[in-house]
Amino acid sequence: MTRLPALLFVLAVLTACSAPAPHPDPRPGERWRPAQGTTWQWQLDGRLDFGVDVPVYDIDGFENDAATVRRLHDAGRKVICYLNAGAWESFRPDHRDFPAAVLGRPNGWPGERWLDIRRVDVLRPLMAKRFDLCRAKGFDAVEPDLMDGYLNDTGFPLTARHQLTYNRMLAELGHERGMSVGLKNDLPQIPQLVGDFDFAVNEECFQYDECAALKPFADAGKAVLHVEYAVPPAEFCPRARALGFSSMAKRLDLGAWRRPC
Template identity: 30%
Template sequence: MIPVLRRIGVPAATVLAVIGLGIFTRAGTADAATYTLPPANAKFDYQIGAAYTPPSGVKVVSRDRTATPAAGLYNICYVNVFQTQPDEIAWWQANHDDLLLKDSSGDYVIDGDWGENLIDVSTAAKRTAVAAIVNGWIDGCASKGFKAVEPDNIDSYERSEGLLTKANAIALLKLVAPHAHDKGLAIAQKNTTALGSAGKSAGLDFAIAEECGRYSECGDYTAVYGSNVIVIEYTKNAFTKACNGFGASLSVVLRDVNVTAPGSGTYKYDSC
C-alpha cells in the first residue's frame, strides 16, 4: 500500500500521493512536478527491442529512449543506466572511458550474455558523473512525452567480479530518481529482488520484472509495490504460471527474449 505522505530524493522533498489515481506531486523545489504511475493491471507491451504499432487494447508500452512514444498510451522510457548499450560502447570509450568498469589488469568488465560494458559506479565522484549523463537522457525522455523511466541493469554489481556493491547501485538511484520526478516522470525498479524495499526507499515507484513467474519471485515485488508491478515472461510455461498466480492483479505479458517486432520470425506476444 502506498502511504499518503512519503519522503523521496533529498531531505527537503516530500511526496503527496493521491491514492487510487497514482498521481504524485514532488514539492519543495522551485519547479514542482507531477508524475503518474502506470495504471495497474493494464494491458502492456514490451517494445525495447523495436517500436511498432501496439496490439489492440494495450494501454502501457515500454520503448527505448531513442524511440518515439506510442500516441495516446502511457509510455515508459527504457534507459540502460548501469551498463552500456552495445552500439554505444565506442562513444563511452571515446568520451567517458574512466566511467567504464575495469579489473585490476585494466581490462573492461563485460556482461558476456549481452556484450555490454559495466559502468563504474564505485565512488561518489563517478556516480555523480554517471548521473549527469543519465539525467540528460531522462530529460530527453521527458521532452519526448514519456511518462516514466525504466533504468536497467541495477543488478550489474552481481556481474562486476566483486568490484561493485548493491550499496553503490542504490546510491546512484538516489541521484537519478529525484531528477526523474522533477521532470514529471515516475521511475521503475527493473528486476533485482535483492533490493528488498531499498529501491522504494531510494525513490523508485513501481516495478518491471522479467521472469518473476519463472523464478517464483513475483510476490517479492508485490510485497514492496503492491499491484504496481509489470511482468514479462519469455516462455509459455512461465507466462501461464504468472497469469495463474498474478494475472488478476498485475500486467503480465509473454514476449520473445530479443523483444523483436512483428514480422521478424521470432516475434511473440500474449497477455493475460
C-alpha cells in the first residue's frame, strides 16, 4: 500500500468513527399505529390516572418520565407523546433554546407564542431534540400540537406551503425514530398529508361541522382520535361511531375525566 492510499484509508476510518450515528429508519410496517376505532385516554393535566381501561394513552412528553411510560407499557398500553410543535412555551425546560426571531404573537394560551415555521433551519434541530426525548422515554408515537399556524394570526406571513413543509418535516422526524406521528387538526391540508401521517387527532369537528374533512384518514383505514368539549355525547357519538372515529367527550383542561362513546 502506498503512502497516499494509506492516508486516505486512515482519514476515511476517522470520519466514519466521528460521524453521528443515523437514526433508524424502520419499514412502515414496523411502526405501531393506533387501530381505527380504538378507545383512548387523552390526559395533559393533573395527576395521571393509570386506571382507565383503554389500549392507548396520549400524555405530555415533558411532564411524564420513562417510568410512567414503562408502567403503561407493562399494563399493555401504547403511549403517545404530546408535544407542542407550533408554539413556543415559556414553561418548558428548553424555552431558552428558541431564538427571539422565531417567536411570534401570543396564541391565547398563557406563556405561549406562535413559531415562525418558515425557519425550518432553526426549528428542525429543536424539534428533533423533543422527538428524541419522546423516543428516549419509550413512547410509541407523537402528537405534535398546533400544526395549523398558517390559519392563525401568528405575526408571520405563513402560507399553506410553509405549513405543508413543516408538517411533513415533523412526520419525518418521528418516522426516523421509529415512532408513528399524528396530524393534529389542519383539516384543509388532510388530502395532501394523509399519506405522510399515521393517524389524526382532532378537537371539536362536530362542534364546527368539519368531520367530513377527516374522511381521508378513515378511508385509508387510519385512526381518527377525536374529542368534543361542548357537544353532548348523545348527539355526536352515533355519528362518530358510523365514521369509525375514536371519540369521547372531554373537558377543556384535558384532565382525567372522560366520557367515551
